[in-house]
Structures are given as structure tokens and as C-alpha cells.
Amino acid sequence: MSQRSFEILDVTLRDGSHAMRHAITEQQVIDTAKGLDQAGVNYFEVSHGDGLGGSSLQYGLSKVDELKLIEAAASVCKTSKVSVLLIPGIGIKEDLQDAVKAGAKMVRVATHVTEADVAAQHIALGRELDLKTVGFLMMAHMASVEKIVEQAKLFESYGAEVIYVTDSAGYMLPHEVTERISALKQSVDCEIGFHGHNNLSMAMANTVAAVQAGATYIDGSLRALGAGSGNTQTEVMVAVLERLGYQTGIDLYSIMDVANDVVAPFMQRPQEITGSSLIMGYSGVYSSFLLHTQTAAKKFGVDERDILVELGRMKAVGGQEDLIYDVAQSFAVKKAL
Amino acid sequence: MSQRSFEILDVTLRDGSHAMRHAITEQQVIDTAKGLDQAGVNYFEVSHGDGLGGSSLQYGLSKVDELKLIEAAASVCKTSKVSVLLIPGIGIKEDLQDAVKAGAKMVRVATHVTEADVAAQHIALGRELDLKTVGFLMMAHMASVEKIVEQAKLFESYGAEVIYVTDSAGYMLPHEVTERISALKQSVDCEIGFHGHNNLSMAMANTVAAVQAGATYIDGSLRALGAGSGNTQTEVMVAVLERLGYQTGIDLYSIMDVANDVVAPFMQRPQEITGSSLIMGYSGVYSSFLLHTQTAAKKFGVDERDILVELGRMKAVGGQEDLIYDVAQSFAVKKAL
Known part of the structure; x- marks a missing residue:
């Protein structure tokens, strides 16, 4: 097999959990995992949308226990490896140990872009458990390039092997991605990854910008299934990056088949850029604010x-x-004047 | 009003005709046109998807006569002007004269990228009728940069005031757009436009590339309603180009309101990148080939x-x-060997 230019990591079964209101079934996981494995995807993620331990009244209850889903996914893969997301504070160390027993081979420890320091123990545990261990800087548009470099160095010092720039709100534009990935390439020895959302219709362009700046891990989801306007669309990414001359290691027709024959039929709704998701991307606000904002x-x-x-x-x-209610009230007061 | 960096021309009521199977109603046109006018869009297009005279068994029969739709649109606009598309061979000169009587103020004469010469008389007629007259080079990815420049010079010699690079198949990537727009900027005195489709999830990035290379007319459609995977999404484009510091002249909230409150409710299906539309973009084949190909x-x-x-x-x-049947047969033969 020829050398891959980068790893395309599929997050359909984790970020897609948001779009599915956490109701992903074992059969859906098995069918998707088999397809990803056959298409040549080396890593894909399975967890509650908010990571291990996310199933709760606050973040939404999972229909099926995520450990069962991880186990189901791992059991049908010949070569693909299962990744799990862990947000310290939502998931705990025991969750990660359980996930490893269920078959996980990679952990992505995710923190807000300025709070890498809360991940030290979890990253150390990932290495101890012999997992491919990733630091995942969420809402990366909210910090300056210098701040991101500082936080990435923390992740590196804890033992992370890959560090992700994560555009959680779908706010970034390609030049902002280039700037961040390039700065990290110059400052840390880890591999660099990029995770995009499509709220401004720029997920694909941002992903290409990341690759051109040196990212070697890029995330996508089939039919874009994910939070907000969804993620970079995996099968489209394979087509685009091939056209640009990269080696994806993934078979285009096979990955299209999983997207269109397996995932599309179980989606609850298409991934469009609606009014709410556009304004989240435009304002750079995380999607968890949306419901409260609509109420206010x-x-x-x-x-x-x-x-x-x-x-x-x-x-x-x-x-x-x-803050949401304070802001809403101040607009109401202005309106009344 | 501040100077606009470019004109955003909305094609919801023309390219969207394809996605609506030509079943757009007078009321839908009136509501959309009012919204576009109020939001500050200076030009928007109303015609059958295949342009004036397109209503036919071959291209699909319009539910409502397009002249009625043009008249309805023009009648509710305070400042916006109605554009019509004319593909010589499908539409004839009389169609354009009728469209002008119905209120059209702009004509876009569209030809295959290598066949600008069939447009000479129609462009001349556009100028004679005192219309803003545009030459529209379709399937622009199929010709070399030199060829496009040659064809644009023909359009210019016929009297076109604006020349469009049209990515009909959604095949282009940003560097290909930059190359073409830059070459035209250097070679003709006309203004340059870009019309994109989203089959490779690159419509927005291509549009930004076009603007950065000097395009001053860019097309979009509300909620991306259009052929294939749809067009650059107008309301998202306003948000992105504002973020990049351009003056769009369009009010973001108002254009979002037309998209989400007027257009979204009448769409027959969402604009997604499906298997067929992805492969059209990947292969650079025009959407009219799809049905025949599926049959073959x-x-x-x-x-x-x-x-x-x-x-x-x-x-x-x-x-x-x-050719479609020849190619299909040759694959069948190979398969049988």
C-alpha cells in the first residue's frame, strides 16, 4: 500500500451523535464501522457526542450505552482502530479504562482552547494504556495564535502525540486555519490535526488549508453528520484531496457507499446551513448556547x-x-427606549 | 450607501428552477423577490433553469410561464433589477424581447465555454435593448486558461459588459478559479463574474477566490437552491464576505430571513452532496448526463x-x-472478460 499523505479520521459515530440526539444504535455502528474499515479508514471515533460519560440529562441520554457501541465497532474491524473522545470533567479516567477494555485504541482528550492544563492526567493515562493519544483544542478560534502555541506545548509536555486545532463553532476561515496550523508545526514536534465544522460553508476549504500547512490528521464525517451544520464531509474530502494529488489511502467508491447506503438512510435530517447554524458560525458561539438563547x-x-x-x-x-439572559435583557431595554 | 465591493447576484429563481423541477409559482417568486429587494440585492435572475424558452419536454415544462414570473418579480421590486438567462439555441431573440417587456433589465447570454461565437447576435440585441449584458461561459473547467481568454475576448467584442466564469459541474477548486479569473482580469476590460456549484463542497471557497482575484459579480442562491449540489449559498456568502472585510451592500439578517422564512419552506428537498452530485463534481460532467447514465x-x-x-x-x-451508451457497453465488456 502506498504511503498516506495524512490520516482521515471519521467522526460520524461521535460528532454525528449530536445530530442523532444520541440515539445511534448498535446495528448502525456495526454497518458504518464495517464500511469504514473496508474503505481503508485507519481511525474512526465512537462515543457520546460530548465524549465518554456524556450520556446524562445535561448533555443528552444515549439510547445505547457507548461502551456497547465501542465494542460493536471494534469487533467488526479488520484494520481500522476505534478512537474515543474524552472531555475531562464530563468523562473520568475510569471511563477511559472501560473504553480500552471495549476495544478503543486511540483517545482524544479535549479541552477548551485555553484550558489544556486540565488534561495532564488524562493524556498521561492514555499513554500508560498504550493508546494513540491526542490533545484536542476546542473552540480554537477564541484564542490568539500565541495562546494556542502555548497550550499545545502543554499538551506535548503531558505526552500527546497529535494535537488538534478544533473549529468547534465552524467560525474559521482558511487563512485563520493556515496561520494556526503553521504556527504549531513550527513550535511542537507532535503531529498536527484539524477538525472543522461547516457553519460558514468553509469546512472543506479549511481542511485543505490545514493539509497544505502540514496537518497530518484531518477529521470528517459521512454525509457531514455532526453538530451545527455538520463536519467536513468525509467522502467529498477523499474526492477533493485525490484531485489535489494527495494519497488518502481510502477507496472513493467504498467510502461513498458507506455514506450514501448506510449513513444517509439513518440520518434524522440533512445537514444544511440553516439560520441558527449560520449565525453560530458567524458569531463564533458554541452550539450549547443555542437553546438557552432561543428561550431568552x-x-x-x-x-x-x-x-x-x-x-x-x-x-x-x-x-x-x-450571560445570555443579561444580554437578552439589555437588548430588550435598548428596544424599549 | 457605502460603495459595494461587488454585486452579489441571486439565482434562486433561475438555477433553483432545476431543483424545483420548474414548478416555481408566482407567489413564491413574489415573496422571494420582495425579500431580495428589501435585503439590498441589486440583481437577481428569474427564468426557466435552462433559460428563456427552456420550458419544453426536453428540458422540463414550467408550471408557470416564465414571462409571468419575470413580470411578477419586476412588479414588486423598488430597486432590484431582474436578470434573465438566455442560452442561444434554447431561447431565441423574441424571448428576450418579451422578457424585456415583462421587466427584465439584465441578460446573461450563456454558451458552452468553447462556443462564445454563437452568442454574438444575442449580446448585440441585449445592448440594443439597453440591458446590462453579460456573457456566461458554462462548464469553464473544460477549457484551458488560454481558451477561456480567447472566448472572453469574443464576448467582449460582441459588446458584453460582464463576463462570467461558470463552474456548471461544481468541479473547480480554488486555485483553478484564481487562475481563470486572474487571466481574464489581465486580458479584457469587462467586469468579471463567477458562478459556482457546491458538488465538491468548494462553492464558497471558490467564490472567495474569485473575489480575491478581482471578480466583481458573484452568484449565489438562497439555501443553495440550484442544480446538482446547489449553488454558493447567498446568505452564507454575505456573512463570510463581511467577515473578510468586504462591503456586500446586503443586510445579513434580511437576506437570512428570505432564505429561511421564504425559500426553505418551498424547497422540495435539501441541497446535500449526495453520491450522484459528488461524482458529477469529481468527474466534471454536466448534470444533464446523469439520467442517461443511470439508465445505461x-x-x-x-x-x-x-x-x-x-x-x-x-x-x-x-x-x-x-457516448454514454458506448462507454457503458465497454465497461460491461471489460467486466465480462
Whole structure:
């Protein structure tokens, strides 16, 4: 087999969990995993959308225990390896140990872009368990290039082998991706990855920019199934990167078959750029703010877009949901004047 | 009003005709046109998907006479102007004269990228009728940069004021757009336009590349409604180009409202990148080949993708539909060996 230019990591069975309201079944996992394995994808991710331990009233209850899903996926793969996402605080170390027993071979430890320090023990545990261990910097548009470099160095010092720039809100434009990936390439010895969302219709261009800047791990999902407007569309990525002369190691027709014959039939809705997802991408606000914002907008009789854009300007982060009501109220007051 | 960096021309009511199987109603046109006018779009297109005179058994019968739709659109606009598409051979000069009586103020005369010479009289007529007159080079990926420049010079000599590079198959990648637009900017005095399709998830990046290379007319459609995987999504384009510091002259919230409150509800299906549309973009084959190819694939028991990719390699053009069966047969023979 020829040398791959990079690994395309498929997140249909993890980021897609958001779009499926965490109702992915064992059979869906088995069919998708078999297809990914046959098409030549080396790594794909299986977890609750918010990572190991995410099944909860707060983040949404999983229909099927994720350990069962991980086990099912691992059991049907000849060469592909199963990755799991772990957000420290949502998942705990025991979750990772259980995932390894179920067959996981890679862990991606995810933190907000400025909080890499909470991942030290989890990354160490990943290495101890002999997993391919990845640090995943979420909402990467919210930090300066210098800050991202600083946080990546922390991940590296903990033992991460790959560090991801994650455009969780689908906010980034290609030049911003280039800037971040290039800076990391110059500053750390780890491999660099990129995970994009399509809220501004730029996921594919951002992914190409990442590869051109030296990223060797890129994420996608079949039929773009994922949070917000979905992810970079895996099967389209294979076609585009082939056209650009890269070796993907993935068979185009086979990956198209999984996307269109396996995943498309179980999707609850298509991945479009709707009003809400566009404004999330435009304002750079994380999708968990959306429901609260819609409630606040209704309560105070203001436009949800004004609230989201203002939250983006304020660089609000998860945990600051109270801000939403303050902002909504201030718009209502302005309106009344 | 501040100076616009370019004109965003909306084609929802023309390219969207394909996606609507030519069943757009007068009320849908009125509501969309009002919204575009209020949002600040200066030009939008109304015609059968295949242009004036397209309503036919061959191209699909329009539910409502396009002259009625043009008249309805023009009647509700305060500042926006209605454009019509004219493909010589499908539409005739009388169609254009009728469209002008119905209120059209712009004509885009469209030819295959190597056949600009068939447009001479129609472009001359556009100028004579005092229309903003545009030459539209379709399937622009199929010609070399030199050939496109040559054809653009023909358009210019006939009197075109704007010349479009049209990525009909959604095949182009940003560097290919940059190359073509830059070459035209250097070779003709006309303004340059770009019309993209999203089959490879690159419509937005291609549009940005076009603008950066000097294009001053760019096409989009609301919710991406159009042929294949749809067009560059107008409302997303406004958000992205604003983020990049351009003056679009269009109000983001208003254009989002037309997209999501007016157009989304009447769409027959969402604009996704499906198997067929991906392979059209990958192979660079025009969408009119698809149905014949599917028929031939079934008849000869071969994969439609093999046929399309081979047709792309052969640079097959409209009118060569017979080739489809030859190619299908040759794959069937190979398979039997």
C-alpha cells in the first residue's frame, strides 16, 4: 500500500451523535464501522457526542450505552482502530479504562482552547494504556495564535502525540486555519490535526488549508453528520484531496457507499446551513448556547441573532450561560427606549 | 450607501428552477423577490433553469410561464433589477424581447465555454435593448486558461459588459478559479463574474477566490437552491464576505430571513452532496448526463460512477449523449472478460 499523505479520521459515530440526539444504535455502528474499515479508514471515533460519560440529562441520554457501541465497532474491524473522545470533567479516567477494555485504541482528550492544563492526567493515562493519544483544542478560534502555541506545548509536555486545532463553532476561515496550523508545526514536534465544522460553508476549504500547512490528521464525517451544520464531509474530502494529488489511502467508491447506503438512510435530517447554524458560525458561539438563547430571545422579545452576535463579541464560553439572559435583557431595554 | 465591493447576484429563481423541477409559482417568486429587494440585492435572475424558452419536454415544462414570473418579480421590486438567462439555441431573440417587456433589465447570454461565437447576435440585441449584458461561459473547467481568454475576448467584442466564469459541474477548486479569473482580469476590460456549484463542497471557497482575484459579480442562491449540489449559498456568502472585510451592500439578517422564512419552506428537498452530485463534481460532467447514465448503468449492469468518470476523462459535452451508451457497453465488456 502506498504511503498516506495524512490520516482521515471519521467522526460520524461521535460528532454525528449530536445530530442523532444520541440515539445511534448498535446495528448502525456495526454497518458504518464495517464500511469504514473496508474503505481503508485507519481511525474512526465512537462515543457520546460530548465524549465518554456524556450520556446524562445535561448533555443528552444515549439510547445505547457507548461502551456497547465501542465494542460493536471494534469487533467488526479488520484494520481500522476505534478512537474515543474524552472531555475531562464530563468523562473520568475510569471511563477511559472501560473504553480500552471495549476495544478503543486511540483517545482524544479535549479541552477548551485555553484550558489544556486540565488534561495532564488524562493524556498521561492514555499513554500508560498504550493508546494513540491526542490533545484536542476546542473552540480554537477564541484564542490568539500565541495562546494556542502555548497550550499545545502543554499538551506535548503531558505526552500527546497529535494535537488538534478544533473549529468547534465552524467560525474559521482558511487563512485563520493556515496561520494556526503553521504556527504549531513550527513550535511542537507532535503531529498536527484539524477538525472543522461547516457553519460558514468553509469546512472543506479549511481542511485543505490545514493539509497544505502540514496537518497530518484531518477529521470528517459521512454525509457531514455532526453538530451545527455538520463536519467536513468525509467522502467529498477523499474526492477533493485525490484531485489535489494527495494519497488518502481510502477507496472513493467504498467510502461513498458507506455514506450514501448506510449513513444517509439513518440520518434524522440533512445537514444544511440553516439560520441558527449560520449565525453560530458567524458569531463564533458554541452550539450549547443555542437553546438557552432561543428561550431568552422569546422571553425578552428580541432577535436571537443579536444575542448570539453579542455573546461572540464578548467571547463567552461554556459555563457562562447566565450571560445570555443579561444580554437578552439589555437588548430588550435598548428596544424599549 | 457605502460603495459595494461587488454585486452579489441571486439565482434562486433561475438555477433553483432545476431543483424545483420548474414548478416555481408566482407567489413564491413574489415573496422571494420582495425579500431580495428589501435585503439590498441589486440583481437577481428569474427564468426557466435552462433559460428563456427552456420550458419544453426536453428540458422540463414550467408550471408557470416564465414571462409571468419575470413580470411578477419586476412588479414588486423598488430597486432590484431582474436578470434573465438566455442560452442561444434554447431561447431565441423574441424571448428576450418579451422578457424585456415583462421587466427584465439584465441578460446573461450563456454558451458552452468553447462556443462564445454563437452568442454574438444575442449580446448585440441585449445592448440594443439597453440591458446590462453579460456573457456566461458554462462548464469553464473544460477549457484551458488560454481558451477561456480567447472566448472572453469574443464576448467582449460582441459588446458584453460582464463576463462570467461558470463552474456548471461544481468541479473547480480554488486555485483553478484564481487562475481563470486572474487571466481574464489581465486580458479584457469587462467586469468579471463567477458562478459556482457546491458538488465538491468548494462553492464558497471558490467564490472567495474569485473575489480575491478581482471578480466583481458573484452568484449565489438562497439555501443553495440550484442544480446538482446547489449553488454558493447567498446568505452564507454575505456573512463570510463581511467577515473578510468586504462591503456586500446586503443586510445579513434580511437576506437570512428570505432564505429561511421564504425559500426553505418551498424547497422540495435539501441541497446535500449526495453520491450522484459528488461524482458529477469529481468527474466534471454536466448534470444533464446523469439520467442517461443511470439508465445505461442499469442496462449494462455497470457502476454509473465508472461511466461518469470516463465521460469526464473524455471531456464529453452536451449533445454527445450517445457516448454514454458506448462507454457503458465497454465497461460491461471489460467486466465480462
